[in-house]
Each structure stands twice: as C-alpha cells, then as structure tokens.
Amino acid sequence: MPELPEVETIRRALEPHLVGHRICSLAVWQPRLRYPVPPDLAGSVSGLHITALARRAKYLIFHLEGGTWLLVHLGMSGRLSLVEPGSGRTLHDHWEIRLSHQAVRLHDPRRFGFLLGGHGPPGLHPLLADLGPEPLEPDFGGPEWAQALRARAAPVKSLLIDGRLVAGVGNIYASEALFRAGINPRRPGRRIGTARALILGTAIRTVLEEALAEGGSTLRDYRHINGDPGGFRVHWQVYGRAGEACRACGETIRRIRIGQRSTFFCPCCQR
Ligand SMILES: [Zn+2]
Numbered sequence: 698m699p700e701l702p703e704v705e706t707i708r709r710a711l712e713p714h715l716v717g718h719r720i721c722s723l724a725v726w727q728p729r730l731r732y733p734v735p736p737d738l739a740g741s742v743s744g745l746h747i748t749a750l751a752r753r754a755k756y757l758i759f760h761l762e763g764g765t766w767l768l769v770h771l772g773m774s775g776r777l778s779l780v781e782p783g784s785g786r787t788l789h790d791h792w793e794i795r796l797s798h799q800a801v802r803l804h805d806p807r808r809f810g811f812l813l814g815g816h817g818p819p820g821l822h823p824l825l826a827d828l829g830p831e832p833l834e835p836d837f838g839g840p841e842w843a844q845a846l847r848a849r850a851a852p853v854k855s856l857l858i859d860g861r862l863v864a865g866v867g868n869i870y871a872s873e874a875l876f877r878a879g880i881n882p883r884r885p886g887r888r889i890g891t892a893r894a895l896i897l898g899t900a901i902r903t904v905l906e907e908a909l910a911e912g913g914s915t916l917r918d919y920r921h922i923n924g925d926p927g928g929f930r931v932h933w934q935v936y937g938r939a940g941e942a943c944r945a946c947g948e949t950i951r952r953i954r955i956g957q958r959s960t961f962f963c964p965c966c967q968r
Pocket of ligand 1: 944945946965967
C-alpha cells in the first residue's frame with residue numbers, strides 16, 4: 698500500500714512534468730473505483746491548466762486554474778505512470794489525464810483508489826476536513842501536539858494511524874516511529890509524558906524523512922513512477938519482523954493486534 702513517503706515521492710517526481718501544462722482530456726475507462734468517478738468530471742477539467750500538484754496525508758491534489766481540483770488516492774495497489782497518451786493499456790488501467798505530449802495514468806488491480814473532483818478549497822472536502830497536521834511540516838510535533846496526544850485515552854498506535862492527530866501516518870510508519878521513540882504501542886496517549894511525546898513527534902518526522910530520502914534516490918526514471926514500497930523496506934526495524942531479533946537489543950520482535958491492525962514492537966526497547 699502506498700504510504701505517505703511513497704505518495705510524496707510520486708508527487709515530487711510528477712510535479713515538473715505536470716505543473717503549467719494544460720489538460721487536453723480526461724479518459725475514464727473504469728469509473729467503478731472505491732468511489733465512482735463522477736460522470737461529469739471529464740467535462741469539467743478539460744482545457745484547464747494544472748497550477749500545482751499538492752499532497753495532503755496520502756491524497757494527491759491536482760490544483761487546476763480557477764479553483765477547480767482533482768483528488769487522487771492510490772488505495773491499496775494504485776500506481777501512477779507517465780505514458781504516451783492513449784498508448785496500449787491493460788485491464789487494470791482505469792483512467793488517464795492527458796496533456797498535449799504525455800499522460801498520467803492510474804493502474805490499480807484492487808480498485809481501492811479513487812478520482813474525485815471539486816471546486817473551491819479542497820481542504821473542506823469531507824475526506825480532508827478532519828485531518829490533523831502534516832508530519833513533514835517543520836513545526837510538526839511541538840508542545841501543542843504533545844498536549845493533544847496526552848489528552849487521548851486510546852492506545853498510542855491507534856492514535857497515530859487515526860489521522861486526526863497526525864495526517865497520513867499508516868500502519869508501517871506508526872510501528873517504526875514508536876520503536877524509534879521507545880514507546881510501547883499499547884500505551885494510552887494520556888500515559889505518555891510530555892518529554893516522550895515530543896520525542897515521538899520527532900521520531901514520526903524522522904522516520905518519514907528517511908523513507909522519503911530513500912524513495913527519492915531510487916526513482917531514476919520518471920516513466921516508472923509508481924507506488925511500489927519495495928525500496929523502503931530495507932530500513933524497517935520492527936514492521937514485518939515478528940519472530941526476528943531486535944536490531945537494538947536482540948529480544949524477539951512481537952506482532953500484536955491493536956484496533957484490528959497488525960502492530961510490531963520490541964517488548965524490551967519499547968515501554
Ligand atoms: Zn529491542
């Protein structure tokens with residue numbers, strides 16, 4: 698599943714190829730995605746210039762002229778590629794935004810991704826309205842954030858992936874950040890001291906920044922832009938390592954379920 702660093706890597710790679718260019722057309726081959734592609738969407742974006750490509754949590758926002766926007770989510774298996782407009786497509790290619798000389802195409806076998814559109818501030822859209830602060834912003838994780846974390850009774854792991862306390866942190870990076878901060882994923886937010894909450898804020902940003910640096914360096918050819926997280930797996934300390942030895946202390950990494958989601962941690966390093 699494309700996580701925040703992967704989505705940001707895709708955004709950075711696509712940005713120079715899209716911004717400033719005009720959308721000739723939007724071709725939709727499969728409108729039945731997680732949410733149906735609105736039937737009038739193609740007509741409302743044709744002819745408009747792309748003014749910016751932004752990201753909020755794991756959503757990509759194509760800002761178009763006049764306040765129109767497109768909202769893209771890659772779901773579980775979505776990949777975006779730059780292709781020749783209309784070039785040979787496969788069963789799981791669902792839509793393509795055509796510019797004059799190239800196109801951005803979605804390939805998504807599981808169809809949990811989506812393409813929506815709107816007008817006005819995209820942050821007011823119900824999918825974006827309740828999102829918390831962006832963890833890659835330089836001011837993320839300060840005293841105010843620590844206080845918000847400490848006001849909650851739920852297990853800290855659940856709080857991190859919930860989206861309201863911090864935007865776009867998925868299962869992998871929640872486990873990794875908690876390991877980095879030495880905090881047990883089951884610990885209630887309100888039972889984390891201020892100093893440790895601040896350390897966690899820094900750990901979240903650091904783990905995402907490191908993954909981003911890794912992704913950026915593996916992305917050699919813009920024609921192969923995709924959401925494949927393979928390049929990021931190398932540095933995981935706990936995620937997916939149940940039964941293996943902790944790289945810090947040698948204790949066996951455990952896998953537990955918190956809020957139906959697999960959670961990996963070291964019972965010795967994380968308290
Ligand atoms: Zn350990």
